[in-house]
Amino acid sequence: MKLYSFCITFMLSLLSCFGQETHIIEPSILEICYHTKYLNRYDDYALRIGKNVSEYFSYHNLRSDSLGSNPETALAIINEEIEAARNKNKTIPTVGGPNYNDYLYRNLEEGKMTTYTQVWDSHYKITEDIPTPEWVIHEDSTRNIIGFNCTMATTHFRGRDWKVWFCEEIPLPLGPWKLGELPGLILAAHCDGFLDIIASNIKREQLPPVTFYNFWEKKYKDIDRLSYLKKASNHTLYPKNTIFIPEMELE
Structure with a gap:
């Protein structure tokens, strides 16, 4: 309960720091909705695609950031945090999962990927070349996902x-x-004992634009990926009794 109380206090302390640096990057041409499952936690993500830039983020985190940064709607988010604290020891599924707070942007024109993330109350920006996993394609293993025929591929990526x-x-x-x-577009992904991701819908009309979101005017510090992973795994940087969820990357 201490963690949730601290979160609520922290959110209240930010209510005096409103402002937005959110801005449109480019129009969208496609948006894929993914459902994720990690233990008893679930989430819904968007892969929003433009001509040159795509972004990947949690719909629930976007909603929390958007409502929480508005003094007229912040109370609703605080009440949801209180309810989550009450149910944390029950079997009720909880929203969230690995890297829930991250916003990822993939710039195909520049060949770069940028991740906006955090370690507790410190915010970081990781820029790297777009990763190229070493895939093995299994042509004889197929699956139908939301009406599309898909082929399986496997890889060992980032641990x-x-x-x-x-x-x-x-x-x-x-x-x-x-x-x-x-x-081809990946519509499902599975990591044994860790995470399941599957597309639930593809939207082609009336799409929000590819957008850089920063409702809280966070000041992101540049950091390299491995230094970030070292910080993220340093439990002394977090309050006592923090519940830790594994990172998407291990190495």
Whole structure:
């Protein structure tokens, strides 16, 4: 309960610091909705795709940031935090999961990926070349996902073994999180004992634009990926009794 109380106090302390640096990057041409499951936690993510830039983020985190940064709607988010604290020892599924707070941007034109993330109350910006996992494609293993025929591929990427299903009918080298660089859009991904991701819908009309979100006017410090992972795994940087969820990357 201490962690949730601290979160609520922290959110209240930020209510005097409103302002937005949110801005549109470019129009969207496609948006894929993914459902994720980690233990008893679930989430829903968007892969929003423009001509040159795509972004990947949690719908629930976006809602929390948007409402929480508005003094007229912040109370609703605080009440939800209180309810989550009451139910934390029950079997009720909880929203969230690995890297829940992250916003990822993939710039195909520049060949760069940028992750906006945090370690407790410190905020960081990680810029790297778009990752290229070493995939093994299994042509004889297929699966139908939301009406699309998909082919399986496997890889060991950043410390975890991934199994994904990609769709060549949608010839985009993209996917959830940092997974991609296959000859088709990844519609599902699985990591044994860790995480399941599956597309639930594809939107093509009336799409919000690809947008840089920063409702809280966070000041992001540049950091390299490995230094970030070292900080993220340093439990002394967090309050006592913090509940830790594993990072998407282990190395």
